[in-house]
Amino acid sequence: MHQNLRETGFRGCTVYDCFGAGQQVAQVTYRGQDWVQAPHTAKQMFEVFPIMRQLHELLWYLTEALELEQTRSLHAALRSARDETDRLTALSPEALLELDIAAHRAEVNVLLLQTSELVRAGVHRQQKGSRGRQKSYDRGADLVGARLKGADLRGAYLRGAYLIAADLSEANLGSADLIGADFRDANLSGADLTGSLFLTQFQINAAKGDASTQLPLTLSRPPHWTA
Structure with a gap:
């Protein structure tokens, strides 16, 4: 069972x-x-x-x-x-x-x-000085279903963000603050989460990912993720 x-x-x-x-x-x-x-x-x-x-x-x-x-x-x-x-x-x-x-x-x-x-x-x-503009969000931001494929979210403030079913495939979340972020059914295929802050196994287990998703060494790849 x-x-x-x-x-x-x-x-x-x-x-x-x-x-x-x-x-x-x-x-x-x-x-x-x-x-x-x-x-x-x-x-x-x-x-x-x-x-x-x-x-x-x-x-x-x-x-x-x-x-x-x-x-x-x-x-x-x-x-x-x-x-x-x-x-x-x-x-x-x-x-x-x-x-x-x-x-x-x-x-x-x-x-x-x-x-x-x-x-x-x-x-x-x-x-600073790069052509890309750093994305800024408020605590608890509503990003349900957001299209963030390939987004540069390095250093983003995503505490408590609702990322339910968001497309984060190939996004870079290095050094992003992820305390309490809701990743249920979020697509993390190919995303880079190494170096992200305060990410837990609980959050990863709730998301979708694949073999190319990069995780911190302290976390395990969920068995339900596709190969």
Whole structure:
């Protein structure tokens, strides 16, 4: 069944990624306790999980930011934020439920925005004076079904952009900020996403691509992509 989820109409199940939060909750937070065998833990465990997922997502972004040469001036702050986020993942279920996750995300987001600005500024300096004009979008831009084939989107600000069913084939998304961008059914055939910022497996799994799509080394080519 798991091998045929996409073919049987359960595409959503094939793209979901918990960033390892499920294992953390099951093996660490609840020390291997099974909610099926201990039903009294189920309600609390299900409430803890989305909080843990957010913490693990932040860890993914912070780790990526720390690996960037352009963010050396932020490394101390980024490392501190990552250590604090990692500490929070070890809290008890009760403490996790009391955690103001929105406030913590907001604090981390300040650093992630600074990371984005540093990386994208370098791209824009390289492009300055070139004949091509850098595309600029607002957060959450509506690009549903947009025709962006072959577009130069290097350093573009695409946070939260709705790229559902957009044609991004052969587009260059190097150093583009892609946090929260919705790639459901977007065509990434031949697109270059190496060097893009904050791209996750979850986003890639939701898109369409092929053997010529270039991905960051941290991500895997989804099995449903055409050869």
